Structure formats: structure tokens, C-alpha cells
Amino acid sequence: MPRTIRVTFLPGGEKATVPPGTILSDAAQQAGVRMSLPCGGRGICGKCVVTIRQGEVSPPTELESEQLDDQQLQQHQRLACQARALGDVVVAVPVSSRVIGVKSLESDIIAGVQLEPNVTRQWLVLTEPSLDDQRSDLQRLVDALSGDFTGLQPSPQALRALPSALRAGNFRVCATMVGRRLVDVAPAATAGPCLGAAVDIGTTTVVAYIVDLDSGEILGSSASHNPQTRHGADVISRIEFANSHEEGLAALHQEALQVVNETIAAALQQIGAEPRDVFEVTVVGNTCMHHLFLGLEPRYLAEAPYVPVASAPVNLQAGELGLDVHPCANVFCLPCIAGFVGADTVGVMTAQKITRQARPVLAIDIGTNGEVALWSGERLLVASCAAGPAFEGAQIEFGMVAAPGAIDHVHFDGAQITLTTIDDAPPRGICGSGLFDAMAVALQAGIVDPSGRFVPNADGLPPDIAARLQGEGNDRRIVLAEGDDGRHIALTQRDVRQIQLAKGAVSAAVQLLLEEAGLTVEQLDKIVIAGAFGSYINPASALRIGLFPSLPLEKVQVVGNAAGAGAILALISMAEREYACHVARLAEHVELMRKPQFQMTFMETMLFPGR
Ligand code: FES
Missing domain, CATH: 3.10.20.880 (Ubiquitin-like (UB roll))
Structure with a gap:
């Protein structure tokens, strides 16, 4: 008998060199093939079925004879946790027997x-x-x-x-x-798979991740437009809608449940799983979204002194709430901090392990409701800012979500503008990352001055840029691309004003928190930019438009949907869940509007940095 044998796994061709008699699932692990072994390899669940394509393996065990029928055995199907390789073998591992995580x-x-x-x-x-x-x-x-x-x-x-x-x-x-x-x-x-769902309810976008609770892998994710936007783009308009309509709160609550159900269902569909397979759901969102999801009165969030109904973590049963997962699944809502600093900020701080950092860190969560957290090394300060939905593509003339055809990157080489779209599809509009780039390019090319005004004429501009300028006054614009429907997709003067309001609000919050902590921007170890579309934004563009004070680019880190990642952490680890509760207790909320210098700072931060 040979001292070692080779086990090859299909379809990827991964190989393991192992002693004869090695269990196939052990060989798979050595080869780096991640197999799903729900019962821990005890031969009980029958979920680790593979097909022996070549070579000799041990005869079926009693457990295999119970789990597999005659036809399966004749087709050389075996349980990977029971069958042993006796010589060189080639084993096909079907998708259903693998853990296939989504890289993000x-x-x-x-x-x-x-x-x-x-x-x-x-x-x-x-x-x-x-x-x-x-x-x-x-x-x-x-x-x-x-x-x-x-x-x-x-x-x-x-x-x-x-x-x-x-x-x-x-x-x-x-x-x-x-x-x-x-x-x-x-x-x-x-028995089906053992899954959890982590949900980030944003004012504009709802994201759900499906996580395999046996392996901790993210198996699928889905994003949906929040249908509550029909009652207003920001949280204040939603609260007003709830206040001014008899059934307003009930309608917003139902819409929140419905979009969460639909988003979870879409993510489950990607992996062929059922709602009943989801045994826990963790939820983050700003305080208003948190209240509307739970059906809590949001009125007092918008009235001084801006008090939430509840900010402590909430546990309740999915069936009671009306979530379409396993009826006894637990729904865990991460804690909120203040009326406008919600569980999404707690998620970001958890994902960034913010208080475990030795040096000062600033985290910015860019959404319709922007939130900023600053860890000074001793104090954890948080604040909110009404950024508006511009960075999510709303209230922007050609704004759209990050979907195929969205312009996601714009580049200017000093003479010409080039751009890319998601999936290289024909251009349909501009998503958040494209908007950051387009604004940065407009500043870099000198089309827009630091006050946010488009230049009235094209004198001295490169020919490619001059040819793209159209319109007058508030209609002035730079055309980025011709859309698949013949429209000219452009960044307009009105868009620039929206971006100024959004970036001014974020930047003012950053400056005021730094002042509160007695820190300068140079003392920051890093700035983390999070947001549902944050995975794609170019940090250089964020720096160019002045989203935060100037600092070396290498200190800026883009981390994707950190709020969602915080919800995932709370789903897969009780220690991380406890850490989330800890940071929420530790955080000091700073009410920016009460600061005498707020208005002045905001006016200043609405300006763009000079060339
Ligand atoms: S892992 Fe359960 S039968 Fe193999």
C-alpha cells in the first residue's frame, strides 16, 4: 500500500496528499475545499454527499447505507464524512455540499x-x-x-x-x-441549513446578509430601495408623515417589515434557502428606522430634547413582529444612542472595534442621516448630521442606486474625462461613488469654483471639458455621458448645491467633534469611511471635495457597509454582541446644533477646498 495518496476535488481541481484511509472530508479540508458538514461529520445529517469519479474508497458504512438509497450508492455517491480514500481518488463535490461564502x-x-x-x-x-x-x-x-x-x-x-x-x-x-x-x-x-440574517435598514436603502451560522460565512446578500421614501427622503419627513396621518405610523411600520421581508427573501433565493431556515435576525438602522421597524412612536425623536422611546437592545420573536423567517427566530435590534445616533453607528463602531484602537480614530457613516464617531483614545464621541440623500443618489438629477449602468467612477487626466459604469452596461445614471468622483473632477478641472458655482464660460478649459458644458444659471451642467435612452447624463448646478449641503454637514460634524475632543486632524491615526455604497468610493475624491479636513490619503480607509458588518458580527458572536452594547453605553452624544459655532462652521465647510 502506498504511504501517501492523492485526493483530487472537482470541479476546482484542488488536491490533497494524505495517508491511505483518510476520510474524504478531512482531505477536502487539507485541500482547501470548504465542505458543509452540518452534523460535524457524524454521519447523521446526510448533507455531505459527494460522487467518487475515480479510484478506490472504503465500502459504505452502516450510516451511509441508512442515509443514501441504492440508486445513490450505485451512482458512486458517498458521504464525505464517512468514506475513506484507499488510493488516488477523484471526488466531485456538488454546490449543495460546499460552503460558498460571498467575498466582500x-x-x-x-x-x-x-x-x-x-x-x-x-x-x-x-x-x-x-x-x-x-x-x-x-x-x-x-x-x-x-x-x-x-x-x-x-x-x-x-x-x-x-x-x-x-x-x-x-x-x-x-x-x-x-x-x-x-x-x-x-x-x-x-433539516435545512442553520442560517441567520443581518439587516441594515437605511433611510434610502435596506440591505440583508444571509449568514451560515455553522461556518460564519456570508452566503448571500441583497439590497432594496426603502419604500418609505415615498413619504419623504429623510427621517424628519417620515416622522412628520407618522404624526400627520392617523394610520401613518402603522403604514411606515408595515412598509419597513415588508421591505425587510422582501430583502431577506431575495438574499435567501440566491442560495436556494427558505425563510424557515433563518433562526436569528440582527438589525441595525438609524434611530428613526429602528423605531419604525418596531412600530414605536417616532414623534419625540424630532422634538427637543429628541428622546427615543427605547435605546436599549431589543429582543423579540419574529412571529410577534411579523417577520417572515422561522416564527420562533429571535430578532435582536442593536442598541441606539440618541434620537439621531442609532444602531447603525453602533454597528460601525463595533465593526471597527473602535475602542480597541490605541490611537485616535474617526469613523464616518455616510448615509441620508450621516453619523460620525470619534475615539480619542479615552472618550468615545458621537454626533449626527443631516447629510440628506445626495450621496445615495437621491435628489440628484441623474442619481441612481449602484446598479448596472450606474456611472461609478469618473476620471480626469488633465485633458479628458473617462468613466466606468457598473457591469460595463450602457450609462443610465450616477451612483454615489460616481457622484463623489464627478464632483472631484469638476473641481479639479476648474469647472466649479470653491463656492460651488459653475464657471459661466469655458475660457481656458481643455477642449473636452469645454465641449461638455451646457446650460445657464441653475441649469448649468457638465455632461458626463450619453445615456442608453439618448439623454445627456450630467452633473448639474443643482446637484452641486445638494452635494455642498451633504458634505458641509458631514465635514462640520467632523470638525466640531475634533474640537470637542481637543484633537487636531493630524493626531488622527485614521479616518474610516463607511456607507452602503462605501465599498466603491474613491478616498481621493472624498478628500478632494472636502468631506473631512485634509490629511494624508493613506490615513483614509474605505470599509463598505460597516453598519451591516456590525450586525453580522452581533449575529455570529455573542462576545461581539456584548461589545456592541458596551460601545453604545460608553458613547457620549454631542448635540452639534447646540454649539454656538455650529452655523459658522457649517457655512465654512459647505465651501470646497481650492485647487
Ligand atoms: S456531515 Fe453530516 S452526514 Fe456527513
Whole structure:
């Protein structure tokens, strides 16, 4: 017998050199093939099916004969956690047996975090009842659980499902617990995946991530437009709508639930999973979105002294709330801090491990409601600013979400403008990152002066730029591209004014927080820019338009949707969830409007930096 053999995995061709007799799932791990092993390789769940394409493996075990039917065995299908390679073998691993994570900036943030979710799942082989063993079904199951589950409370639904699940599964079952609550019991062979959803409810955009709670991998994500925008682009208009219509709050609450349900469903559909497979949902959002999602009165958020109904973390059952996931799933809303500093900021600070940084760090969450957090090394200061929806493409003449055809990058080489669109599709509009670039290019090319005014004539401008200038006064514009419908997609004078308001609000918040902490911008170790579209924005453009005071570019880090990443962390790790609650308690809210220098600072920060 050879001392080592080679196991090759298809379709990727990954290889492992292992001793004869190695279990295929161990060889897969060595080869870097991430297999889904829900029952931990105990041969109970039957989910790790592979096909032996070539070579010799051990005969089927008793467990395999139970899990696989004759036809599967004849087709050389085997359980990777049971079959052993005896010589060189080639093994095909189907998509259904793999963990396929989605690579994103959010997955970089959560990489390396110890998996410790609130949801636990155990695959059990129970002894069957007899006249000598008349324990109840529940007691039989509880006795078989490993770990400390004293005081385990079964949900009524789990209790009702228990007797048939035990018998249909030949007493091989999958039990799912949320905290100390038994919420689901299913025959081992038919149990679905164990998933969680992390949701970021933005004023304009709602994002949902589906996470495999067995591996901590992000399996899919989806983004939707928040339908509440029909009642106004910002949180103040939503609150006014709730106040001025008898059923206003109920309508906004229903719309929030509906869009969260739809966004989760769309992300589940990508991976072929069911709403019932989701056992926990973590939620971040600004305080107004948090209130509307929970159906809480938002009125007092908008009236001095701007008090939330509740800022502490909230746990409740999905079924009570009306979320379309497993009815006993826990919904955990991360804590808020103040009327306008919400759980989204807590998510950003958690994802950035902000208080674990030795040196001062500033985090900016760019959204319709902008939020800024500053860790001085001793104090954690937070503030909000009404940035408006410009950076999310709303109230911008050709603004659109980051979808195929959106202009996402604009470049000026000193003579000519070039641009790219998402998926290289024909141009349809401009998304947030394109807007930052277009504004930076307009300043760089001298088309727009520091006061935000388009130059009235094209004297001295490069020919490519001069040819793109159109219109007069408030209609003045620079054409970026011709759209697929023949329209001229442009950055307009009105857009520039919207951008000034947005960037001025953010920049003023940054300056005032630095003053409050007694820090200068030079003392910052880094500035982190987060936001749902933040994954693509060019930090140089943010610097060029003066989103924050000038500092070396290498100190600027773009981190994607850090609020969403914070929700994911709270989903996969109870320690991170506790950390989120800790930073929320530690944060000091600074009310910028009360500062005498606010108006003056805002007026100054609305100006663009000179050339
Ligand atoms: S992991 Fe192989 S049967 Fe469950």
C-alpha cells in the first residue's frame, strides 16, 4: 500500500496528499475545499454527499447505507464524512455540499472572529423508547444534548413538532436552540441549513446578509430601495408623515417589515434557502428606522430634547413582529444612542472595534442621516448630521442606486474625462461613488469654483471639458455621458448645491467633534469611511471635495457597509454582541446644533477646498 495518496476535488481541481484511509472530508479540508458538514461529520445529517469519479474508497458504512438509497450508492455517491480514500481518488463535490461564502468588504471585516452565535444546533441519535425506558420525548431529547442546557424552554411549535420528527427521523434528529429556547426539531435527513440574517435598514436603502451560522460565512446578500421614501427622503419627513396621518405610523411600520421581508427573501433565493431556515435576525438602522421597524412612536425623536422611546437592545420573536423567517427566530435590534445616533453607528463602531484602537480614530457613516464617531483614545464621541440623500443618489438629477449602468467612477487626466459604469452596461445614471468622483473632477478641472458655482464660460478649459458644458444659471451642467435612452447624463448646478449641503454637514460634524475632543486632524491615526455604497468610493475624491479636513490619503480607509458588518458580527458572536452594547453605553452624544459655532462652521465647510 502506498504511504501517501492523492485526493483530487472537482470541479476546482484542488488536491490533497494524505495517508491511505483518510476520510474524504478531512482531505477536502487539507485541500482547501470548504465542505458543509452540518452534523460535524457524524454521519447523521446526510448533507455531505459527494460522487467518487475515480479510484478506490472504503465500502459504505452502516450510516451511509441508512442515509443514501441504492440508486445513490450505485451512482458512486458517498458521504464525505464517512468514506475513506484507499488510493488516488477523484471526488466531485456538488454546490449543495460546499460552503460558498460571498467575498466582500463586509466579509473582510468579520474574518477571524470566533464563531459563537446565539443559535446552536445539535444532531442527535436518540435511543428509542421502550417499556423499560418511558421517558417523554422532550426528556429524551434534552438528555441527549451536549453542553449545559439546564432550564431549556421548548417553544410550543417545537413541542408540537417533536413526536413526529423523532419517529419520522428514526430517532435521528436535528435540534435547534436560540439561546436557551428549543425552537425547532426536525428529522436529521430533512433539516435545512442553520442560517441567520443581518439587516441594515437605511433611510434610502435596506440591505440583508444571509449568514451560515455553522461556518460564519456570508452566503448571500441583497439590497432594496426603502419604500418609505415615498413619504419623504429623510427621517424628519417620515416622522412628520407618522404624526400627520392617523394610520401613518402603522403604514411606515408595515412598509419597513415588508421591505425587510422582501430583502431577506431575495438574499435567501440566491442560495436556494427558505425563510424557515433563518433562526436569528440582527438589525441595525438609524434611530428613526429602528423605531419604525418596531412600530414605536417616532414623534419625540424630532422634538427637543429628541428622546427615543427605547435605546436599549431589543429582543423579540419574529412571529410577534411579523417577520417572515422561522416564527420562533429571535430578532435582536442593536442598541441606539440618541434620537439621531442609532444602531447603525453602533454597528460601525463595533465593526471597527473602535475602542480597541490605541490611537485616535474617526469613523464616518455616510448615509441620508450621516453619523460620525470619534475615539480619542479615552472618550468615545458621537454626533449626527443631516447629510440628506445626495450621496445615495437621491435628489440628484441623474442619481441612481449602484446598479448596472450606474456611472461609478469618473476620471480626469488633465485633458479628458473617462468613466466606468457598473457591469460595463450602457450609462443610465450616477451612483454615489460616481457622484463623489464627478464632483472631484469638476473641481479639479476648474469647472466649479470653491463656492460651488459653475464657471459661466469655458475660457481656458481643455477642449473636452469645454465641449461638455451646457446650460445657464441653475441649469448649468457638465455632461458626463450619453445615456442608453439618448439623454445627456450630467452633473448639474443643482446637484452641486445638494452635494455642498451633504458634505458641509458631514465635514462640520467632523470638525466640531475634533474640537470637542481637543484633537487636531493630524493626531488622527485614521479616518474610516463607511456607507452602503462605501465599498466603491474613491478616498481621493472624498478628500478632494472636502468631506473631512485634509490629511494624508493613506490615513483614509474605505470599509463598505460597516453598519451591516456590525450586525453580522452581533449575529455570529455573542462576545461581539456584548461589545456592541458596551460601545453604545460608553458613547457620549454631542448635540452639534447646540454649539454656538455650529452655523459658522457649517457655512465654512459647505465651501470646497481650492485647487
Ligand atoms: S456531515 Fe456527513 S452526514 Fe453530516
